[in-house]
Amino acid sequence: MTSVRIACGPIELRLPTPGDAAALFDIAREPAVSRYLEWPVHRTVDDSHTYIADAARLWARRVAFLPCIYRVADGQLLGAVGISHLDRGNRRGEVGTWLGKAYQGRGYNLPAKAAIFRVGFDLLGLHRLELAVGVDNARSLRSIRTLPAVAHEGRAALRLWRDGTGVDAEVFAITTRDWDPCAYPAVELGGGLP
Ligand SMILES: CC(C)(COP(=O)(O)OP(=O)(O)OC[C@H]1O[C@@H](n2cnc3c(N)ncnc32)[C@H](O)[C@@H]1OP(=O)(O)O)[C@@H](O)C(=O)NCCC(=O)NCCS
Numbered sequence: 001m002t003s004v005r006i007a008c009g010p011i012e013l014r015l016p017t018p019g020d021a022a023a024l025f026d027i028a029r030e031p032a033v034s035r036y037l038e039w040p041v042h043r044t045v046d047d048s049h050t051y052i053a054d055a056a057r058l059w060a061r062r063v064a065f066l067p068c069i070y071r072v073a074d075g076q077l078l079g080a081v082g083i084s085h086l087d088r089g090n091r092r093g094e095v096g097t098w099l100g101k102a103y104q105g106r107g108y109n110l111p112a113k114a115a116i117f118r119v120g121f122d123l124l125g126l127h128r129l130e131l132a133v134g135v136d137n138a139r140s141l142r143s144i145r146t147l148p149a150v151a152h153e154g155r156a157a158l159r160l161w162r163d164g165t166g167v168d169a170e171v172f173a174i175t176t177r178d179w180d181p182c183a184y185p186a187v188e189l190g191g192g193l194p
Contacts, residue, residue: 003191004189004191005189006115006189007072007115007188007190008112008186009185009186010107010108011078011112011115012070013068013112014067017052022048023077024048024077025044026100030101033079033099036134036136036137036140037096054066055067064084064093065082066083067080069081069108069112077100079098079100079112080098081112081113093128093130095113095116095117095129113184114181115187117179118187122189127176128176130172131172131173132169132171134168134169147174150173151173152171152172153172155169156171159171
């Protein structure tokens with residue numbers, strides 16, 4: 001997978017390497033970014049190194065594919081979008097996205113979603129991608145409701161666990177039954193699975 005070029009408009013996705021730790025730390029140190037996510041704010045660059053090593057390990061075990069989002073124009077690391085809880089048996093996974101504060105509301109989310117949906121459906125052979133959003137995450141809920149073919153399936157009690165507390169979530173999904181690549185910006189997938 002890491003040999004595949006995955007690009008969409010202004011962004012591309014690839015697994016981060018240790019050389020990305022400083023840039024990752026710059027955006028993952030912001031409490032405003034991680035407060036809705038499963039991982040705690042990065043306190044030192046060592047936390048960012050650990051995140052990068054975990055992403056490599058999880059992909060090696062085919063448990064999750066967690067690439068970072070890079071701006072094609074200058075290589076700036078913008079955030080991450082990935083598929084976790086890969087369940088090959090049931091052809092499903094869970095999509096999560098985060099962008100550094102400076103890169104939110106700038107049009108990077110839609111191409112990142114288009115790219116990860118193509119990865120899930122076309123490279124990983126999944127048929128269902130779930131997106132669970134905390135009921136307190138108004139910005140993400142607003143954003144997700146604008147995504148073509150992403151259906152709201154209902155509210156799940158205590159679906160997420162953050163800072164030692166259970167949080168209810170709205171659960172959304174996109175499946176190959178409704179997925180229409182033409183409704184999303186075009187994605188370039190070069191190469192194939194290793
Ligand atoms: C959730 C998240 C990934 C969504 O990304 P985003 O960039 O904020 O969301 P959107 O793509 O919906 O951004 C739309 C906004 O960008 C603006 N925008 C600016 N330039 C744009 C462009 N070229 N194209 C599209 N939208 C653009 C839109 O006008 C819109 O503004 P509004 O929010 O004032 O209406 C991001 O907010 C984030 O990382 N949040 C913190 C982590 C998190 O909560 N993750 C989700 C966990 S479930």
